Amino acid sequence: MSKTIVTETNLDKHNADLSGKSPQEIVSWALSIAKNPIITTNFRPYEAVILHLVAQIRPDITVLFVDSGYNTEATYKHAQKLIKDLNLNVITYIPRQTRGYRDVLFGGIPEVDSPLHEEFTEQVKLEPFRRALSELNPDVWFTAIRSEQTEFRNNLDVLSLSKDGVLKVAPLYHLKSEALNEYLVNNGLPSIATYGELDYFDPTKALANRECGLHTQI
Template sequence: MSINIDIDQANKDLQGKSPAEIVAWALEKAKNPIITTNFRPYESAILHLVAKQRPDIKVLWVDSGYNTDATYKFANKLIEDLNLNVVTYIPQQTRAHRDVTLGGIPGVDDAKHEVFTEQVKLEPFRRALSELKPDVWFNAIRKDQTEFRQGLDVLSQSKDGVLKVAPLFYKNDQDLDAYLEENNLPNEFDYFDPTKVEEHRECGLHTQL
């Protein structure tokens, strides 16, 4: 399922628009939108921003099984407080089986890290997108997060033609701190992504899907 638009022109049209205006624009075009989350720091901003306009939107969470206790508690609180319609996907292999097969979490320079990332993140995401069949995918990526993302914009397309919308793309931590305070939203910094390890490293999700 895809939306036929001129992405370059649409990005120009959305320049200077607020995150809420970007969300409203995308929802007008969407028939089956989703929002993805990993409950990392500042995720309450994007979840609140989108769910406020579309309370029943499917919230896709690919739970790798490696989140911290704090992240799981944070997720539980947000799901309850915002009444989120969460759809959870998990890897096909258990963590215990993977620990034996791969010997725990491989380092980023280990050849097995690519296999690990495929198992715990990419395959579940592809499966979710195939089954949920969204036409619009809201995400929380921001320009200042990685070198790769500096070459993107508010709108982009997945390899399957899904319109990817990043309403917070040009916002920084200070902007989001203000949004969280204004809307009395929680935050949580005890977070670890085993497929990224390093904060400014891509995990492959937005480069391969």
């Protein structure tokens, strides 16, 4: 993977320097040091914020969408609208195995406490994501993770490093849902009222406050 000037040694210093900065300032700083940045998205409603925020500054940035094949109809329609409205440069990665194959292999989507669930998650999310990062070779990875989402994420910061040393930048890290709703309305983006936060499904998580392994293993 490509590397940035941010390392484990100076990570805390850079996070301190970005403390109190606005999401726009964080994005501008990260893009100023990036050679090959990407945004990752699952097209949940609040993801429109980071897609709009980054695309306003870097319109041609690569947007990585790992499509598990289990998204709701509303999510796919929402994705198509954002791609068109924001003119996003989306690259989609999918699992190597078909959904039909997994239905036979796993008998459908395994329960989260099933020993099969780890392999299911590997197939539909982690392997395609690793493959994408290997082929796209980014040095900066914009992500919409926020501190209030899970206990694990609450222990991170605006900047963190992937296991391969890619700089993960979370411009929305300190924002609450209310601020994101306001951003959506102010910028004419599909709001939670028109889309529905609950009309989204991630088969690898089951619960909103559960980690799927993406940010703990990659």
